Amino acid sequence: MKIVDRRFSRLSTDQFHEIIRLRIEVFVVEQSCVYQELDGRDTEPATRHIWIEDDLGVRAYVRVLDDDDDARRIGRVVTRSDARSGGLAAALIHHVLESTDGPWVLDAQSHLVGWYLDRGFEVDGEEFVEDGIPHISMRHPI
Numbered sequence: 507m508k509i510v511d512r513r514f515s516r517l518s519t520d521q522f523h524e525i526i527r528l529r530i531e532v533f534v535v536e537q538s539c540v541y542q543e544l545d546g547r548d549t550e551p552a553t554r555h556i557w558i559e560d561d562l563g564v565r566a567y568v569r570v571l572d573d574d575d576d577a578r579r580i581g582r583v584v585t586r587s588d589a590r591s592g593g594l595a596a597a598l599i600h601h602v603l604e605s606t607d608g609p610w611v612l613d614a615q616s617h618l619v620g621w622y623l624d625r626g627f628e629v630d631g632e633e634f635v636e637d638g639i640p641h642i643s644m645r646h647p648i
Contacts, residue, residue, distance in 0.1 A: 507565065507594075509601050511556045514549045522548075524564040525555060532584045541637040547571055556601060558594050566594035570602055573611075577645070578602075580612040599625055608648050616640040 512521075530543055547553055552572035557564045565586050571579040580602060585595050603610070603626070614622050616633055622644050623629075631643035 507558050507560045509556065509558055509597065511554060511601070511605065513551065514553055514555065515551070517555060521555075521564075524559075525557065525567055528564050528567055528586060529582055529584055532587070533582075536587065537639065539637050539639060554606075556598055558598060565589040566598055568595070568598045568602060570606060577609045577611045578606055580610050583612075596625065603646065603648075608646055610646040612644050613641045614644050616642050619644070 510521075514522075517525075526543065533539055534541070534543060548555070548569070550571070554570040555567070556570065557567040559565060566589060567582065567584050568580060569582040571581060573579050580599070583595055583598070585592075610627075611630070612622070612627070613636065614627070617640075619629065619642050625646075626648075627644040627646045629642055630645040633640050633642050635641070
């Protein structure tokens with residue numbers, strides 16, 4: 507398995523299809539969350555698409571956005587159901603933290619707050635509901 511880190515302009519149509527397929531499979535179908543998955547942010551010049559792949563395709567993925575403020579936004583952290591608990595998402599977050607100037611912000615699903623705390627993130631707000639799922643804003647200071 508290898509980590510791939512690319513901007514949209516360097517993605518092949520097959521790669522983008524695999525990424526979107528995984529995001530829809532987990533966020534829309536598995537989590538029964540009806541929302542606009544294609545939000546227009548994937549194609550922004552500064553957006554990075556980072557994933558781990560093997561012979562079976564994309565196993566885990568994260569998107570990094572430049573929100574034109576003093577932090578980078580981590581989002582769409584997702585792992586294929588048959589690849590969970592193998593440390594893939596942690597490897598992707600580690601890659602982002604090591605390869606990108608911080609600080610970083612993200613909106614964690616509330617049940618994953620402890621997982622992000624273990625990776626150096628701090629709670630940065632009250633719980634809120636987005637698309638029917640409880641979230642908490644978090645920040646990584648460095």
